[in-house]
Amino acid sequence: MSPEEKRRLARLACQVRMGILEATHAARSGHPGGSLSAADLFTYLYFKELNIDPSRPDWEERDRFVLSKGHTAPGLYAALAARGFFPKEDLLTLRKIGSHLQGHPNMNLTPGVDMSTGSLGQGISAAAGMALMAKHQHKSLRVYALLGDGEIQEGQPWEAFMFAHHYQLDNLCVIIDNNHLQIDGPVEQVMSPYPIPDKLRAFGFEVQEIDGHDFDQMEQAFARARSVRGVPFCIIMSTVKGKGVPFMEDQASWHGKAPNDEEYAQAMSLPLRRPRSWARRMCWAVCGPGTGPIIPTRWAGSRRWRGSISSTITLSFSPGLGCETCRRGSLWWTSFAAQICFC
């Protein structure tokens, strides 16, 4: 993947994460933790992998995505909004009366949602049924399903996995978000689903394990998934629950709790690092004079530079207002030497 492509996806993932925070904060309920762990995946699917057309959400030949872990709907909604299926402002109506954005996905209300889901362990069956129907209708479309690692404690996914292998559903790509946490704590303590890869292989899947926050690995895994013939494919992605919001990361408590006003403000004004003056000048050369660039430390997608800049200050960071110069987009760190605005 080109650096430009990766930066584009990182920028979009940042938008998706902000959408999750805005939506759950506005709703005063919802599930940010698992939405954030899968935010990079949602971004990759909707901006790179899926064959879809936002202007025709009911297009019959489109690829299908089933969010089996339906409680992470805010992540799906934020990605759909970013992709243009509906206005981003709609995110603020999440879980409110009359909104098309239900607490869990509804295929008949929300443009771009392919299956109503929410009760864990069940969406994967619907996805397998879709994949079978695509084969029955001799369509080349592909079906993707995202499950949580806690979700596979249910029995039904294993019925569906058996079924997917029995019908050789090589057009089905199962993704398991292994963020290691569920409501009560670490999954291996609550009820261990491990070893997940061995179990999926025993059920006849081709399996690939990736870092769920690495777009290069996603690209490689999805390419392999498309090339496999005769068996279903499973991508097990290791992720960080709450990824991108430092105080939410790796905290089971953020599974199903919305940020309050203070936490929202804190999440949206991450500690930002003020670049050295010479770097700032370089940025100004690109963006023009202004108040200077800011960098969201975690959302930028790279930690290589952590600790390399001594002075840090907190700057307010508004959604879609990463660059205070041009008032749109975000700023991205490209090397130790310079920050450049890619707005």
Place this chain on the structure above:
Amino acid sequence: MGKTLATRMAFGQELIEIAKTNDKFVVCNADTKTCGLEKFGKLFPEREFSFGIAEQNLVGASAGLAACGNKVFLATFAVFASMRACEQVRTFVCYPNLNVTIIGTHAGLQVGGDGATHAAIEDVAIMRSFPNMTVVQPADAVAARALAHAAVDFTGPLYVRLHRNPVADLYDPETYRFEWGKANTVVDYGRDMTMIVSGILLKKALDAANILKEQGIGVRVLDMATIKPLDKEAVITAAKETGAIMTIEDHTIFGGLGSAVSEVVVQNCPVPMEFVGIQDRFGESGDPELIYQDHGMDVDSIVAKAKALAARKRH
């Protein structure tokens, strides 16, 4: 008259006949000899999917199949469709309003020997409580065949409740017409009371009505094949014109046809009612007729309850 066939077999066989000229639906099976549809795959190998003993996936994947545009018929025992896969029916078929017909066979106490575990006595109560769901139950093989044609043309979640053992044909295939949501007046012997029946117990109701007629009690018998949406007009008319209603069903007296009818009666035209159905206990193994008797669902019990109802009405 005289011909006997189980409603489940009539429905399944007719579906196979329809499939010969209509390729707009697929069939999903779950390793049960339900309604003759086990043969569907041999005749139409591209259109039958075997799921094995996995009813939750059966319903969930059928929803996925339907979400891609095809009409889906799935068949399993009523007890599994309504309870093992209850939430899947509710959340993945009814909530998204998908075009799935659930064929629930081996309904009620008529399963006999298999006993309580396999006798679905609560399925109507469960299925009719789901929004978007339509619930139907044919009284004989003629009605079951007609219903198969109607079900193929139906759009949306549909629960078809069928019985295991052969029953005598009551209807004439030349004249019987199935109409969604419409009660069928089978006999109208007078204005002493109305028996509202759904399913194979129609035969017992008619036998009872004939006995009562000889004893001077005029009964109207309505076949309520569509339990949901209920033909409210027919119920209200029956209450107003006959002043007493008895419901008869091979189902627990809680939540089924009797409850559905009484919900309409109490809100519109309260009249004395009597409920013939399975009492508040599980079924058991044995001759179905003896089990029916045990629950007061045989002809003699129906006659006795009808007389008591007529007496209540007069007071």
